[in-house]
Each structure stands twice: as C-alpha cells, then as structure tokens.
Amino acid sequence: xxxxxxxxxxxxxxxxxxxxxxxxxxxxxxxxxxxxxxxxxxxxxxxxxxxxxxxxxxxxxxxxxxxxxxxxxxxxxxxxxxxxxxxxxxxxxxxxxxxxxxxxxxxxxxxxxxxxxxxxxxxxxxxxxxxxxxxxxxxxxxxxxxxxxxxxxxxxxxxxxxxxxxxxxxxxxxxxxxxxxxxxxxxxxxxxxxxxxxxxxxxxxxxxxxxxxxxxxxxxxxxxxxxxxxxxxxxxxxxxxxxxxxxxxxxxxxxxxxxxxxxxxxxxxxxxxxxxxxxxxxxxxxxxxxxxxxxxxxxxxxxxxxxxxxxxxxxxxxxxxxxxxxxxxxxxxxxxxxxxxxxxxxxxxxxxxxxxxxxxxxxxxxxxxxxxxxxxxxxxxxxxxxxxxxxxxxxxxxxxxxxxxxxxxxxxxxxxxxxxxxx
Numbered sequence: 235x236x237x238x239x240x241x242x243x244x245x246x247x248x249x250x251x252x253x254x255x256x257x258x259x260x261x262x263x264x265x266x267x268x269x270x271x272x273x274x275x276x277x278x279x280x281x282x283x284x285x286x287x288x289x290x291x292x293x294x295x296x297x298x299x300x301x302x303x304x305x306x307x308x309x310x311x312x313x314x315x316x317x318x319x320x321x322x323x324x325x326x327x328x329x330x331x332x333x334x335x336x337x338x339x340x341x342x343x344x345x346x347x348x349x350x351x352x353x354x355x356x357x358x359x360x361x362x363x364x365x366x367x368x369x370x371x372x373x374x375x376x377x378x379x380x381x382x383x384x385x386x387x388x389x390x391x392x393x394x395x396x397x398x399x400x401x402x403x404x405x406x407x408x409x410x411x412x413x414x415x416x417x418x419x420x421x422x423x424x425x426x427x428x429x430x431x432x433x434x435x436x437x438x439x440x441x442x443x444x445x446x447x448x449x450x451x452x453x454x455x456x457x458x459x460x461x462x463x464x465x466x467x468x469x470x471x472x473x474x475x476x477x478x479x480x481x482x483x484x485x486x487x488x489x490x491x492x493x494x495x496x497x498x499x500x501x502x503x504x505x506x507x508x509x510x511x512x513x514x515x516x517x518x519x520x521x522x523x524x525x526x527x528x529x530x531x532x533x534x535x536x537x538x539x540x541x542x543x544x545x546x547x548x549x550x551x552x553x554x555x556x557x558x559x560x561x562x563x564x565x566x567x568x569x570x571x572x573x574x575x576x577x578x579x580x581x582x583x584x585x586x587x588x589x590x591x592x593x594x595x596x597x598x599x600x601x602x603x604x605x606x607x608x609x610x611x612x613x614x615x616x617x618x619x620x621x622x623x624x625x626x627x628x629x630x631x632x633x634x635x636x637x638x639x640x641x642x643x644x645x646x647x648x649x650x651x652x653x654x655x656x657x
Contacts, residue, residue, distance in 0.1 A: 247389070247390035247391045247394060247473055247474065248389065248390045248391075251390070369433070370431060370433065375431075378499065379432060379433070379434055379499075380430065380431060380432040380435075380498055380499065381430075381431045381432075382428040382429065382430055382431070382498065382545065382546065382650065383428060383429045383431065384426070384427070384428050384429075384546075384550040384552060385427040385428060385429060385649070390473070391427075391429075391474075392424070392427055394470050394473050394474060395424060395427045395569060395649055395651050396423075396424035397470055398467060398470055398484070398486065398522065398569060398651070399422040399423070399424055399522045399567075399651070399653055400522070401421060401422060401521070401522055401523045402466065402521060402523075403523070404420045404421060404523075406521070406523040406524075406633055406634070407419055407420065407421075407422075407523045407526065407655075408526075408527075408655075409523075409633075410524075410527050410633070412527040412528060413527045414490075414527065414528060414529065414530050415529075415530055415531060417655065418657075419655035419656055419657055420656070420657055421655075421656050422522055422523075422526060422653045422654070422655060422656070423653055423654050423656050424651060424652070424653050425555040425562075425564060425652050425653055425654055426546070426552065426555065426564075426651070426652035427649055427650065427651045427652070428546060428550075428649065428650045428651075429648070429649055430498065430647050430648055430649060430650055432498075432501065435501050435643075435646060436646065438643045439571070439573075439643060439644070439645075439646040441643075442573055442641070442643050442644045443477060443480055443482070443573060446480045446573055446575045446616055446644075447479060447480055449575070449576075449613055449616075450479065450480065450575065450576065452609075452613075453576065453606065453608070453609060453613075456608055456609065456610060457608075458576075458606065458607075458608040458609065460481075460575075460576050461576070461577075462478070462481065463481045463483065463574050463577060463619065465483055465484075465485070465520045466520040466521060467483070467484050467485065467486075467520050468483075470484060471483055471484035474648075476571070480573055480574075480575055481573070481574035481575055481576075481577070481616075482571060482572070482573055482574070483520075483571075483572050483574055483637075484569060484570070484571060484572075485518035485519060485520060485570055485572045485637055486518060486519055486520070486521075486522055486524075486525040486567050486568070486569060486570070487502065487516070487517070487518050487519075487525060487567065487568040487570055487645075487647070488524075488525035488526055488527065488528035488529040488565075488566075488567050488568075489528065489529065489566055489567065489568060490528075490529065490530045490566075491530070491531075491532040491533075491539055491542060491566055492530075492538065492539070494542050494566060494650070495541060495542060495545075497568070497647065498650075501642060501645075501646075501647065502516050502568075502570075502642050502645050502647060503516075503642050504516045504601075504639070504640055504641070504642050505642075510600075510638070511583050511620070511630065511631075512580065512583050512600075512618055512620045512636060512638045513583075513595060513600035513601065513618065513638055513640065514599065514600055514601050514640070515601070515618070515638040515639055515640040516638065516639045516640075516642060516645050517636055517637070517638055518570060518572055518636075518637045518638075518639070518645070519634055519635065519636055519637065520634075520635060520637070521633075521634045521635075522567065523634070524633070524634035524636070525567050526565070526567070526655075529565040529566060529567065530565070531563040531564065531565060532554075532556060532563070532564040532565065532566065532652075534554055534556035534557055534561075546650075546652075555652065555654065562654040562655075562656075563654065563655065564652050564653070564654060565652070565653055565654070565655065566650060566651065566652055566653075567650075567651050567653070568647040568649070568650055568651075569647070569648055569649035569650075569651055570645050570646060570647050570648060571645070571646040571648050572617075572637065572639060572644065572645050572646075573616060573617070573639070573644040573645075574616060574617045574619070574637065574639075575615075575616025575617060575644075576606055576615055576616050577615055577616060577617040577618060577619045577637075578594045578603050578604060578606075578615035578617075578618050578619070579618075579619045579620075579621055580594045580618065580619070580620055580621070581620070581621050581623055581627075581628055581629045581630065582628055582629070582630050583620065583630055586604075587621060589607075592604065592607075594615075594618060596614055601640060602614055602640055603615035603616070603617070603618055603640065616644070617637065617638065617639050617640075617644070618637070618638040618639075618640070619635060619636070619637055619638075620635060620636040620637075620638070621635060622634060622635050
C-alpha cells in the first residue's frame with residue numbers, strides 16, 4: 235500500500251482539497267469522490283488507495299473493505315484517517331466499494347452510540363449514513379450543547395470567509411432604510427472568525443437535507459423541473475462544500491453583538507420575525523452590504539457583553555480588535571448554510587415572478603410558501619427569493635436580492651465572522 239499524500243491541518247478546506255487531490259491520484263471516478271469530508275479538531279490525514287487498510291503507518295488503526303462480498307483488488311478505496319491529540323479521532327471513506335474502518339483512540343472516551351463510538355473507545359465510520367459530527371470538546375460546551383472555535387490565521391477557510399465580505403458595489407454600503415448605524419466607509423475587512431459547532435442543530439439540518447432530497451426526487455418523478463439557483467457566493471460555497479442537489483447555499487445574516495449568545499444557544503428562529511416585506515421568515519443575503527445594514531457595533535467596555543468577549547477573545551487568547559491602537563469598531567455577521575430546495579421567486583412580495591396571478595404564500599399571515607405547481611400531493615416551496623430590478627417594472631427592491639427561509643432547521647449558522655468598516 236502506497237501513501238499518496240499527507241496533510242496536517244486544522245483547516246477543513248485544506249483537508250477537503252487534499253482529499254480530492256488524493257482521490258484524483260488514486261484514479262477514483264468523480265461520482266465516487268462526492269462523500270462529504272468531515273474534519274475533527276487538529277487532524278493529521280493520511281490518504282491511501284487500498285482495498286484493505288493496514289496499521290503500519292498509524293498506530294491503532296485497523297480497517298476492512300467489502301462490496302457486499304469480497305472486494306476486488308482493482309477497486310481503489312481512499313481511507314481518510316484523522317489523528318487528533320488524543321489519538322485517531324475521525325476518518326472518512328470513499329470508493330466504489332462499501333467500506334468501514336475502526337479507529338481506536340489512545341485515550342478512553344465516553345460511550346456514545348449515536349456518534350458511532352462504542353464503550354471500548356472505537357469509532358466506526360461508514361461512507362454513507364455516518365453522522366460525521368465532531369463531538370464537543372469540553373464539559374461546559376457539552377452541557378450547553380454548542381461551542382465556538384477560532385479559525386486559524388492564514389488558513390484557507392479564513393481566506394474564504396474574508397472574501398465573503400467583498401462588496402460588489404461600495405456605493406451601497408451604509409445606504410438604505412434598514413441601516414441601523416450610519417457612517418461613511420468603502421469596504422468591510424475581516425478581523426476574526428469562529429467555527430460554530432452545535433451537534434443537535436447539525437443533525438436536524440441534515441435530516442432536512444434528506445427530506446428535501448426525497449421531495450426533489452418525487453418532483454423529478456412527476457416531471458417537475460427543479461431550478462438551480464446561482465448566487466454571488468457560489469464560488470466560496472463550492473470551496474466550503476455544499477450540496478447542489480438541494481440548492482444548498484452559503485448566505486449571510488447580519489446581527490447585533492447583544493444577540494450573539496442567544497443565537498449560539500438556540501440558533502436562528504423565524505418566530506421572532508414580527509414584520510417583513512416578504513413574510514415572517516429568516517432573512518439572508520448574498521451581498522454583505524445588505525446584511526451589514528442590520529449590524530451594530532460591539533462596545534469593548536460594555537459589561538453586558540463581557541460573556542461574549544470572554545467566549546470569543548479571552549478564552550481563545552485573541553485580542554479584541556477594538557482594544558488595538560486604532561480602536562476600530564467591530565461588527566458581526568453569521569455565515570450560514572441554507573437549504574433553498576425548490577424556491578418560489580417574487581418581485582413584488584405578492585405574486586410569483588413566473589405567474590403574477592399566483593400567490594407566493596400559503597396563508598394570510600405569510601408564514602409558509604404556496605405549493606409547488608405540479609406537486610402531488612401538494613408540497614410547499616422550500617424557500618422564497620425576492621428578486622431585484624427596476625421599480626418601473628414592478629420590483630420592490632432595486633439593490634439586493636433577499637432570501638427568506640420559513641423553517642429555521644433549514645438554516646445552519648456555521649461561522650461567526652467579525653469585521654471592521656474601513657475607508
């Protein structure tokens with residue numbers, strides 16, 4: 235067995251790229267490379283093509299592969315072995331044959347059948363159906379159900395998150411009726427980022443992915459064409475890894491520092507929406523100049539924000555950017571995975587852009603989308619997109635598209651980013 239490549243990184247983007255490169259070298263067909271790569275904290279990966287795994291290079295690793303019987307020696311399988319400080323923590327398997335591997339930790343771990351960990355400290359990871367969700371690290375984070383981890387300086391992920399703040403037209407910054415704090419500035423600059431880990435919410439989100447996949451398959455069986463939805467952030471979304479089959483997107487949501495702990499604890503909640511031009515749902519955008527409108531500055535000396543500052547900065551050993559010599563104000567946005575599925579599209583907030591006589595809402599209170607034409611039994615559109623355009627043609631928004639999701643379990647805040655407004 236030949237080792238194709240090795241990588242040691244905490245950065246999921248770098249790990250995913252190494253995985254794809256190794257799969258290419260192993261000669262795997264493109265469809266066999268589609269398994270999502272889940273990355274544990276501080277992984278070191280050894281990627282090897284093999285029909286059986288050996289433990290000659292990695293202590294405590296055993297593995298096997300089969301294809302409902304004996305695996306052919308000509309079928310390459312790539313084993314992705316993640317080794318953390320406590321031992322082998324996570325691995326993924328990709329190949330044209332079904333494979334499973336056992337990874338034994340050097341230190342005992344608590345029993346957790348749901349995460350594929352048995353009482354002997356063996357992690358079982360399957361190519362399909364495994365949760366791939368990284369367990370929380372500390373007793374405190376396990377008790378509250380979530381944690382944040384600072385994204386490494388210089389990592390590919392940090393570069394991608396910074397690029398999400400690129401403003402297509404700086405003239406739109408600080409402009410609009412929804413602007414909370416007005417000032418003049420020309421760009422948004424990333425100054426910090428944290429990966430949000432919330433295993434229970436991640437599981438609910440993945441269940442929604444499966445549900446929408448099954449509904450889309452039914453629609454296709456009924457000869458209903460499901461449109462693809464391009465966004466301004468598709469390039470970054472591709473590098474972060476999204477599922478195009480359900481129109482999964484990376485979108486932004488602006489917020490206030492006072493709300494961060496509540497959002498980290500419970501996630502985003504559409505029930506708090508009391509008014510909205512396009513219904514009572516969660517509003518997201520592809521243009522950071524739009525989501526920036528809803529952000530307010532972080533006050534460094536505020537006692538009310540001490541817990542937030544301790545969590546994001548003190549515990550991670552990071553200096554708050556507002557404490558630097560220039561003392562810039564800091565703002566926050568959430569980088570979210572969003573399931574758009576089969577969206578309904580409108581330009582006026584009332585009728586479909588494709589059939590103005592057909593309402594986009596199922597109910598008068600505008601909390602659910604109307605049914606997808608041709609769906610049997612009827613199923614609601616999975617999301618709503620408000621298109622932009624000239625007012626003379628009936629569009630009610632002219633600068634920024636808006637994306638509305640009426641089911642919070644279809645929105646997964648994955649990163650929290652901090653940024654400054656600069657001249």
